[in-house]
Amino acid sequence: MTFRALLGGTLVAALASTAVPVFADGELNLYTARHYDSDIVLFEAFTEATGIEVNVIEDKAGALIERIKAEGRNSPGDIFMTADAGNLMSAAADGMFQSAVSETLEARIPENLRHPDGLWFAFTKRARIIMVRKGVDVEGLETYEDLADPTYADMICIRSSGNIYNQSLVGSLVAVHGEAATAEWVQGLVANMARDPESNDTGQIRAVAAGECDIAVANTYYLARLARSDDPADLAVVEAIDVILPNQDDRGVHVNISGAGVLTNAPNPDNAVAFLEFLASDEAQLAFAEGNNEWPTVDGIAHATVLDDLYGDFIQDDINPAVFGGNRADALRIMEANGWK
Numbered sequence: 001m002t003f004r005a006l007l008g009g010t011l012v013a014a015l016a017s018t019a020v021p022v023f024a025d026g027e028l029n030l031y032t033a034r035h036y037d038s039d040i041v042l043f044e045a046f047t048e049a050t051g052i053e054v055n056v057i058e059d060k061a062g063a064l065i066e067r068i069k070a071e072g073r074n075s076p077g078d079i080f081m082t083a084d085a086g087n088l089m090s091a092a093a094d095g096m097f098q099s100a101v102s103e104t105l106e107a108r109i110p111e112n113l114r115h116p117d118g119l120w121f122a123f124t125k126r127a128r129i130i131m132v133r134k135g136v137d138v139e140g141l142e143t144y145e146d147l148a149d150p151t152y153a154d155m156i157c158i159r160s161s162g163n164i165y166n167q168s169l170v171g172s173l174v175a176v177h178g179e180a181a182t183a184e185w186v187q188g189l190v191a192n193m194a195r196d197p198e199s200n201d202t203g204q205i206r207a208v209a210a211g212e213c214d215i216a217v218a219n220t221y222y223l224a225r226l227a228r229s230d231d232p233a234d235l236a237v238v239e240a241i242d243v244i245l246p247n248q249d250d251r252g253v254h255v256n257i258s259g260a261g262v263l264t265n266a267p268n269p270d271n272a273v274a275f276l277e278f279l280a281s282d283e284a285q286l287a288f289a290e291g292n293n294e295w296p297t298v299d300g301i302a303h304a305t306v307l308d309d310l311y312g313d314f315i316q317d318d319i320n321p322a323v324f325g326g327n328r329a330d331a332l333r334i335m336e337a338n339g340w341k
């Protein structure tokens, strides 16, 4: 079955035929920082399969965290779902999640892609990689560490230190090299920036294609989205870009996640666990990852072919995102103290 067919209407039937647990009627209050139409199709499929109505509350991750905090014990929220381990670990540090106990989740989600205490589970993977303009001499640029090498002075475009993807990347360097070496790395990177940080990941990719800088750091799905665009200008951007998958001779590419966990004061905790189990089902994994050109976290599930076209197979850092997500505050402090605007 193709992705399109799944998303186009047979998903409900496909899900109904799988082992999604069936609970009595009820509801589920889902706080989500994801905003893809394909997610809504999935939630409807969950309702169809289980009878549980899904009430979706959408906002940015930070705003949802503040809202859940403010609602406290009276929060109607059952699930918090968001991109980036940094967001999940911030919520975890605030005591927002309870441990979900589920043999299904433990069997299906690899151990390094869920919180050690079951506070959250990862359902998609994305990588943060290096992109360069074709024809630019970047010989020797093979690792994240190399981005701080003076060889690449005035060549790099990257987002601000306020961006959580960067905080997680730096958090992963703290995990490997410690704080002092990471501070030095930040200084080198800042010295190599072609401009002060501005714009989003797509903006960095476009700036490289346009020659405003030579090297960008961006998440894999942004280039994939441009590659699937109908706009010839977007396709021309992709055509201008070469991809560097860093650290293939050591720990592998920095992989981040989107994930979800059961909230501490969830009024419907059983429904919440059923929903997480549903997200780990074959069909949901396929569609959920496809919706944003990401990789599923469950082994053996297909992914969008554009990812093979752009990236192929590569070695992924298998560090638990709980580690670098948990380093978020330290990472931000180091970035700000060393000149990363």
Ligand SMILES: [Fe+2]
Pocket: 083, 219
């Ligand atoms: Fe993003």
